Amino acid sequence: xxxxxxxxxxxxxxxxxxxxxxGTGKAFALAALMHLLLGWFLYHGINWQNNTPAGAEAExxxxxxxxxxxxxxxxxxxxxxxxxxxxxxxxxxxDADIALQEKKRKQQEAAAREAQLAEQRRQQEEAKQExxxxxxxxxxxxxxxxxxxxxxxxxxxQIEQQRQADLQKQQQKAQQDKQRQQQQAEAQKQEQLKExxxxxxxxxxxxxxxxxxxxxxxxxxxxxxxxxxxxxDAEAKAKVDAERxxxxxxxxxxxxxxxxxxxxxxxKSGTGKGAGGNATSPGYAEKVQRRVRPNIVWAGETAGLxxxxxxxxxxxxxxxxxxxxxxxxxxxxxxxxxxxxQRSDPMPQDIDGKAPDHFTITLRPAGx
Numbered sequence: 001x002x003x004x005x006x007x008x009x010x011x012x013x014x015x016x017x018x019x020x021x022x023g024t025g026k027a028f029a030l031a032a033l034m035h036l037l038l039g040w041f042l043y044h045g046i047n048w049q050n051n052t053p054a055g056a057e058a059e060x061x062x063x064x065x066x067x068x069x070x071x072x073x074x075x076x077x078x079x080x081x082x083x084x085x086x087x088x089x090x091x092x093x094x095d096a097d098i099a100l101q102e103k104k105r106k107q108q109e110a111a112a113r114e115a116q117l118a119e120q121r122r123q124q125e126e127a128k129q130e131x132x133x134x135x136x137x138x139x140x141x142x143x144x145x146x147x148x149x150x151x152x153x154x155x156x157x158q159i160e161q162q163r164q165a166d167l168q169k170q171q172q173k174a175q176q177d178k179q180r181q182q183q184q185a186e187a188q189k190q191e192q193l194k195e196x197x198x199x200x201x202x203x204x205x206x207x208x209x210x211x212x213x214x215x216x217x218x219x220x221x222x223x224x225x226x227x228x229x230x231x232x233d234a235e236a237k238a239k240v241d242a243e244r245x246x247x248x249x250x251x252x253x254x255x256x257x258x259x260x261x262x263x264x265x266x267x268k269s270g271t272g273k274g275a276g277g278n279a280t281s282p283g284y285a286e287k288v289q290r291r292v293r294p295n296i297v298w299a300g301e302t303a304g305l306x307x308x309x310x311x312x313x314x315x316x317x318x319x320x321x322x323x324x325x326x327x328x329x330x331x332x333x334x335x336x337x338x339x340x341x342q343r344s345d346p347m348p349q350d351i352d353g354k355a356p357d358h359f360t361i362t363l364r365p366a367g368x
Contacts, residue, residue: 317346
């Protein structure tokens with residue numbers, strides 16, 4: 001609470017009084033004293049006029065001066081006593097009475113004037129006090145009005161501040177809602193992108209699987225076709241060989257007999273890079289050579305390297321096992337030769353449509 005509010009509350013708690021001025025009590029005391037002196041003069045003047053003076057003679061030594069009206073003083077001294085001489089002669093009593101009455105009249109007029117001045121001063125003092133009281137009331141009213149106006153301004157200021165705070169809160173809330181909506185939209189967008197990416201990945205995987213399946217089917221079909229062709233070729237060759245053998249046998253029978261060649265002998269008739277084992281046709285070693293040679297990967301030395309690999313396979317040509325039975329002395333070339341045989345799975349079939357169950361392959365690097 002401000003000082004102005006405190007002053008306003010204090011002024012409303014007790015009545016407004018004019019400030020006391022210095023010298024007021026002294027003025028009232030002087031006025032009361034003048035009234036007492038005036039009453040005393042009136043009383044003695046009336047009593048003196050009612051008493052018949054005794055026959056006495058008085059001699060006035062000094063002439064009574066005609067004093068002017070006394071000026072108002074705080075405490076006028078009592079009148080100086082008049083030296084009374086023995087009663088004057090009777091001829092002079094009337095002049096003395098007239099002088100005394102004139103003096104008494106002047107004193108009464110002076111006292112009346114003094115009383116009138118005192119009354120005027122009292123009225124002026126009261127008017128001054130009333131004016132001061134009105135001024136204090138006006139000041140108090142102005143202070144109260146100013147305090148009320150300030151209170152209204154403070155209240156309006158508080159209302160404006162509250163309105164600004166509410167507006168700021170609304171703006172912050174709107175901004176937060178907007179940011180939340182943007183975040184939700186961004187999250188939805190990210191989720192959609194994620195779903196789209198997953199969908200694309202699934203579609204790509206499906207396409208890849210379909211392509212792989214189509215390729216596998218195509219490879220299977222090509223393999224089946226190759227096998228069928230190889231089988232047909234083998235059957236045709238076997239038929240030709242059978243016819244050739246039949247003709248040779250017929251010729252030998254006509255010439256007087258002889259032993260037929262076995263598969264073992266045909267196998268041994270191959271080159272150093274062919275195949276040998278159980279009964280095979282004369283051209284089987286060349287088939288094995290054409291199958292294995294493209295799979296040899298070797299960039300080292302070639303002189304004096306020769307590796308023998310033992311092979312076991314099923315009648316369809318599927319490679320069951322491959323192992324080195326004779327090393328060349330170079331372990332790296334031995335492993336390259338073994339890998340070339342393993343990459344050649346399946347092995348070619350012979351003219352009877354079946355691959356030998358086991359045979360050996362002698363491998364040398366190109367140019368060795």
